Structures are given as structure tokens and as C-alpha cells.
Amino acid sequence: MFSAATAVAIPPAVSYYFPEKLARRRRISWCCRMARVQAGYSQLEVRKVTYRPPGTEQNLLNEINLSLREKSFGLIFGRSGSGKTTLLQLLAGLSEPTSGSICIQKYDDSGNPIGLSELLTSQRVGIVFQFPERYFLADTVLEEVTFGWPRQKADLLFKEQLALNLQNAFKSVGLTTISLDEDPQSLSGGFKRRLALAIQLVQTPDLLLLDEPLAGLDWKARADVVNLLKDLKKHHTILVVSHDLRELYPLVDHSWRMEMGGSLKEEALPM
Numbered sequence: 058m059f060s061a062a063t064a065v066a067i068p069p070a071v072s073y074y075f076p077e078k079l080a081r082r083r084r085i086s087w088c089c090r091m092a093r094v095q096a097g098y099s100q101l102e103v104r105k106v107t108y109r110p111p112g113t114e115q116n117l118l119n120e121i122n123l124s125l126r127e128k129s130f131g132l133i134f135g136r137s138g139s140g141k142t143t144l145l146q147l148l149a150g151l152s153e154p155t156s157g158s159i160c161i162q163k164y165d166d167s168g169n170p171i172g173l174s175e176l177l178t179s180q181r182v183g184i185v186f187q188f189p190e191r192y193f194l195a196d197t198v199l200e201e202v203t204f205g206w207p208r209q210k211a212d213l214l215f216k217e218q219l220a221l222n223l224q225n226a227f228k229s230v231g232l233t234t235i236s237l238d239e240d241p242q243s244l245s246g247g248f249k250r251r252l253a254l255a256i257q258l259v260q261t262p263d264l265l266l267l268d269e270p271l272a273g274l275d276w277k278a279r280a281d282v283v284n285l286l287k288d289l290k291k292h293h294t295i296l297v298v299s300h301d302l303r304e305l306y307p308l309v310d311h312s313w314r315m316e317m318g319g320s321l322k323e324e325a326l327p328m
């Protein structure tokens with residue numbers, strides 16, 4: 058077991074002394090980040106995105122437009138099979154739009170556009186699929202989180218940064234009372250969902266995409282995840298696909314309905 062203070066007992070492979078130089082660099086980059094934030098804001102801009110899977114005759118998404126300002130919470134709702142997950146997959150770079158663009162537009166303090174870049178080259182994007190626990194592969198929590206981490210010695214600094222991120226990620230999802238040696242499958246439903254979020258948060262994403270984050274959880278775990286999302290919203294831009302409108306309503310800044318046939322329109326939640 059470990060506490061919040063010691064949150065993650067980093068194993069030998071990633072437990073290196075965190076040098077003062079690196080700490081200073083983090084402070085400097087944090088200051089730069091603050092300076093950037095004070096100088097304006099950025100917004101995810103999906104413009105006229107159409108998607109037709111290769112080799113098929115029908116568009117799954119038709120001229121989708123969507124804008125979401127940084128540190129906002131967006132929710133897409135709509136009937137099953139309308140194309141919500143397909144859109145998240147495009148935003149995560151798992152498929153490419155047939156036409157249209159997915160960008161980050163920067164604005165100055167007065168709201169004047171000052172720069173445009175592609176989402177995936179300028180921002181880190183994390184995606185948590187529906188029922189993410191079904192895709193857990195490892196025997197321990199630590200292996201699950203560090204799956205795919207680089208193994209070469211040359212990546213020492215990168216590993217140290219990830220180890221620190223891991224500690225922060227576990228704290229931010231309230232996973233401070235589980236052992237890193239535990240089997241992920243032995244965790245409760247709510248804790249599995251927290252673990253899935255922590256795995257993404259380790260990469261410090263700017264944009265977090267969540268597909269049905271409350272699906273399959275009991276009422277207590279659902280309430281926990283809603284509270285957790287409320288906290289995450291302070292630091293991340295979050296776009297959720299969900300049918301659980303009532304529970305997520307208090308978090309939502311913008312919402313859109315996906316129509317059958319793959320068109321999206323901004324619409325208040327039907328409460």
C-alpha cells in the first residue's frame with residue numbers, strides 16, 4: 058500500500074534521483090506555460106470534417122464543425138450508431154478525415170486569431186475508450202501504466218519525467234490507496250476507470266477524449282467519476298461522448314447532438 062505522499066513507489070527501472078537541474082527546467086517550462094496562457098487562449102477547431110471509411114460508399118461523418126475552448130468541457134450526445142465514437146477516433150488521430158481540418162486556433166487576449174496549428178502536432182491528446190478495463194493487458198497496475206515506456210538508458214530523463222507524471226496522475230485521480238503490484242482486474246469498477254484515466258494523464262494530455270466514461274458503473278462509482286471529471290476539468294480540455302446527460306449536466310460548457318447520418322449541431326442538453 059502507499060499513501061498520497063509516497064504515491065508511487067517507482068520500481069528500480071524508473072526510480073532515478075530527480076536532479077535539481079530537471080526540477081529547474083520544469084519550473085522554467087511551467088513559467089513559460091503560464092506566460093503563454095496569460096497571453097491569450099487556444100481553441101480546438103473542427104472544420105467541415107467529413108469521414109468515409111476507405112473502400113466504402115457512405116460518409117459516416119458529414120461536414121462536422123465544432124469549437125471547444127481550452128479547459129472547457131464538451132459533451133456530444135445522440136443515438137447509437139450516429140457516429141460519435143468515429144469522431145473521437147478522428148480527433149485522436151486513429152483515422153484521418155476524408156476532408157476538412159482539425160486544428161488548434163490560438164487567440165490573443167482581445168480574441169483576435171494569432172496562430173493556427175494541427176491538433177496532433179501542437180497538443181497531446183489522450184483517449185479513454187468505452188469500457189477501457191476490457192483492454193487492460195498487464196498483471197500489475199504498474200505494468201499497465203508503464204506499458205510501452207521506453208527501455209533504453211538514453212531515455213533516462215524522459216523516464217524520470219514520466220515517473221513524476223505517474224505520481225501526479227495517480228494523485229489527481231485519487232488512486233493513492235492501491236498497491237502498484239495489484240492485479241488491475243482485481244480493482245473495483247470505479248478504480249479500474251480511474252486507472253484508465255491515470256494511464257492517459259501520465260502523458261499530460263492537453264485534450265482528453267472520453268467515450269462513455271460512466272457506462273457499466275454502479276451509482277457510487279458513477280458519482281465518483283463525475284466528481285473526478287469536475288477536478289480534471291480545471292486543468293484539461295475534455296470532450297465526452299455520453300448518453301448519461303443528467304449526471305454530466307453540471308460539468309458541461311458546450312453540447313452537441315450527433316444526428317443519424319453523421320451531422321453535428323450545437324444544442325443544449327434535453328433535460
Ligand SMILES: Nc1ncnc2c1ncn2[C@@H]1O[C@H](COP(=O)(O)OP(=O)(O)OP(=O)(O)O)[C@@H](O)[C@H]1O
Nearest residue numbers: 110113117135136137138139140141142143144315
Ligand atoms: N470502419 C468502418 N466502416 C464501416 N462502418 C463503420 C466503420 N466504423 C464504424 N462504422 C459504422 O458507423 C456507424 C457509427 O458508429 P459509431 O461507433 O461512431 O457510433 P456511436 O454514435 O458512437 O454509437 P454508440 O452510441 O452505440 O457508441 C455505425 O453504424 C458503425 O457500425
